[in-house]
Amino acid sequence: MxxxxxxxxxxxxxxxxxxxxxxxxxxxxxxxxxxxxxxxxxxxACRAVPTPPSAPTPWPAGYAHRWQWQWQLTGPVDTTVEADVFLLDPVRTTSAETAELRRRDRRLVCQVHVGSYADTDPDATRFPAAVRGVATDRPRRHWLDVRRWDVLRPVLADRFRLCRGKGFGAVALADADGYAHRSGFPLHFDDQLRFNRRVATLARSLELSPGLVDDLDQVAALAPDFDFAVNEECVRLHRCAKLLPFTEAHKPVFHVEYTGTTATFCVTTVGYGFASMRKQRDLGPWRDPCPLP
Structure with a gap:
């Protein structure tokens, strides 16, 4: 930016x-x-004002633990939320909404499913039967064969271009852990590492800052390749320490819990240096953020 x-x-x-x-x-x-x-x-001297993005979103190291963020994938985007970073669906979010958020000096991250597709995706027909796997744990969503970079790359590149066209400066790579699930393909740890690094490189080539969603067992290997992490429920699952390679490198970790209260989990996550909040699972506009340290 x-x-x-x-x-x-x-x-x-x-x-x-x-x-x-x-x-x-x-x-x-x-x-x-x-x-x-x-x-x-x-x-x-004064507050910097962003122009339309032409470079990946910067994440100043000194602010890694001080971001407030919002993750909204359902309902009309609430552009008035007091957050620095917005993680949004690039298909549902309009250019008018991103323009308003950029006018308010917000950093915009689009969520792109890189290892799966949904029947309702506008580009679902671009995935041939040979790369379509079994269903994930989300309705109407299926895993993809991430070994077929020749097939997946052009589709993912167009998804990233959609993000850029709507004014996003960063992308969060979701479903980047098919190897750890029953995907319908014999995916291995190294297959996933190779794919995730390729996608991060592709994002940078299209002037997007890449972020890793979950995939905790590969964080130690992938943290150098990504600019930030997004995590769901590491407190409930007792796995927050897995994300330390990001915070130790002064990279932001955007964390959400769906159960419990901020009074109980914020002590842990803010201590780790995460930007944390409570959300409902539908990821609507409601949020209950942890206080800044």
Missing amino acids: RIRLPARCGGPARSGTPARAPSRRTARRALPAVVALTLLVPMY
């Missing part, structure tokens, strides 16, 4: 009298100071 400064941050307003141009010698002497000021102004 490119960052531009508002007009009020660039210096005093122009008056009716034009300023005298500096001499060449004066300009050379002033250059180091101008460069330093350019670097410091976004941090100290």
Whole structure:
């Protein structure tokens, strides 16, 4: 994401009298100071305003544990939620909604199912029978044979282009753990690693910051390849420590629990450095975020 400064941050307003141009010698002497000021102004002088994305979303290391986030996949997108990061469905979300969120200086992440397809997906017919596996634990969704990169790559590339076209700067890769399930294919640990790395590389080539959804048993190997992680219910499942390779690398972990209360699980997850909240399983607009540390 490119960052531009508002007009009020660039210096005093122009008056009716034009300023005298500096001499060449004066300009050379002033250059180091101008460069330093350019670097410091976004941090100290005013709030940066995003322009339409043309690069992967940045995740400043110093803010890794301070993001507030929203994950909404059902219902009209509530653009007024006080969150820094929005994880949304790129098909259901409109360009008007993403434009409004970007106007409010929000970071936008699209969720793309890279290892599965649903009968209702607009591009479902692009997957030939040879790569279609058995049903996942979600209604009408089936696993894909992630060994067939030649078949899956063009479809995934178009899904990522849809994200870019609607103004997203990052993508969360869902169902990237088919090897750990009964997928209908003899997938192995290394097959999944190879596929997930290829998808992360593809996302970067299309100017999207890649994030890994769940797939906890491969986090130690994949954390260097991804910019952030999204996790469901690591507290309930007693697996939060698996995500430490991300936080130790100062990369954000966006975490959600569907049961319990923030009063009980936030102590654990905020201590790990996660951005955590409570959600309902339908992932509608309601959220109960953990307080910032």
